Amino acid sequence: MAVGTSQAITEREIKIASILLPLGSGPLTREQAVVASKLLGIHWTHVYRLRRRFLANPVASAVLPAKPGRKSSPRLDPRAEAIIEDVLHGWLPRQRQLAHPLLDLYMEISRRCVQAAVKPPARNTVADRWAAYRDEQAALLAKTPRAATPPGNFNVEAVLGVVQVDHTQADAFVVDPWFRRSIGRPWLTLAIDVASRCVVGFYVGMERPSAGTVALLLSRIALPKAPWLEMLGVDAQWAMQGIPAILHLDNAAEFKSKALRAGCAQYGIELMYRPVGRPYYGGHIERLNRTLMQRLKGLPGTTGNSAKGRKARKPEETAALTLREFERWVALEIGLRYHHSEHRGLMGATPAHAWEALTAVQAPRQLRPGPEEAWNWLVQFMPLTSRTVQADGITMFHIRYWHPIFAAWRVSKKKVLVRYHPEDLSRIFVSPNGRQYVEVRCADIRRPVISLWEQRAICRILRGDKQRVSESLIFQAIEKQRQIIVKARSDTRLQRRETPRKKPTAHPAPWVAPPTVVSATDEVDYNKTLKPFPVEVW
Structure with missing residues (x-):
């Protein structure tokens, strides 16, 4: 014994x-x-x-067997063994990342077995096969010579101690909200807290990221997210907010703008840039980008991992989400799924729990409460340029702005600093010293609110038609476009009301002549003019 x-x-x-x-x-x-x-x-x-x-x-x-006296179970059906082998060595390597690897693996094997009329294996059997497969891959990896990688880890102990920011173009097409036609792939700007792995903010837009994109993202990081989530219609707890100590960025032009440097200097935020050509220095944000792009695979209009065969697939024809719906989907994916999923970099803890634990030890810096401080924060990071006050005010984007104080500033003939909100060109913010800003409206106060992207699109159209770009033409074209949109919405609602959904009948209903249309000013003889409608006798 x-x-x-x-x-x-x-x-x-x-x-x-x-x-x-x-x-x-x-x-x-x-x-x-x-x-x-x-x-x-x-x-x-x-x-x-x-x-x-x-x-x-x-x-x-x-x-020795774990349970003495128990007869060993018979071997699996050879066809089931072949399916398991095919899924492990054919299907599994093609998956970039699985949210629940064992469950997804078991579901795929069971689905194939049902199609082949084979009894599916037990989940424990699949778990054993998967464990053996991982051991096999680890052995192959140990025998393969690995390229030299930079030593060390990027460890941060305090929340918002280091926040990595990066852009990526989503692997999915979106449509316009009125005609549901594809308008392209949106850009996604993400910010991740290295210590807790929490996403502290993101921004979605159709234009290539710029200094304005960074300003709007930073406002999402520092300000409470409840109003924004309410606007999106997302019911999620997103408590991650505050002023970062260090922004870890790549070397894109928008990350080296005057506006970003000036705003960070104002609030004591340090800028740290990755070495050129070393993407692994931003490994946390790069990994987050890959995770979200993996989750996009199930959306309509997804492009896939490779550009090969994309023209044949035509993903833009299957697109169904608008930009706002896509933003809502990303908010739900991050706020309800990613933040509450186990993270390998946190030793199995979730980002939300890591944030709570770290903030209990050291809370991040916060803006002073109040709408004025929140607005000052956004202004400090808005795109920045300089102008000289002319006799008719300041002209930007072919739009003229005026304020009575310009008369005094024009005497000094000094350049002033101008900041603008990319989503609202109806006003700009002007300062003679870079500290105190004055809100300046359009000279024509009747001008509606337009965005920078609308202004650029109209300018391209006008130049393509060889027309001289002017303020009046820009606003006229935008107003016509908005009228088309309003009419399209109205026509759509009217058409839906006039054509209620009915179950198809085997025989079409007989044609009935419409009643005579009579104006309100005509004298009507109801015994002669209006005839009774034919009715169907049951």
């Missing part, structure tokens, strides 16, 4: 131990496992399970 066990060691356990012992404690390749399985008369994946038990306690009794 073996010490510490009530089971007798048979010749089979001794044989297993004698075969596993020469294999050592290093990585076990699949070829070695296959040879050992042939000697033992078992499946090669079972060798990995026996070896793990043997390495944990290198004695022959370690490979």
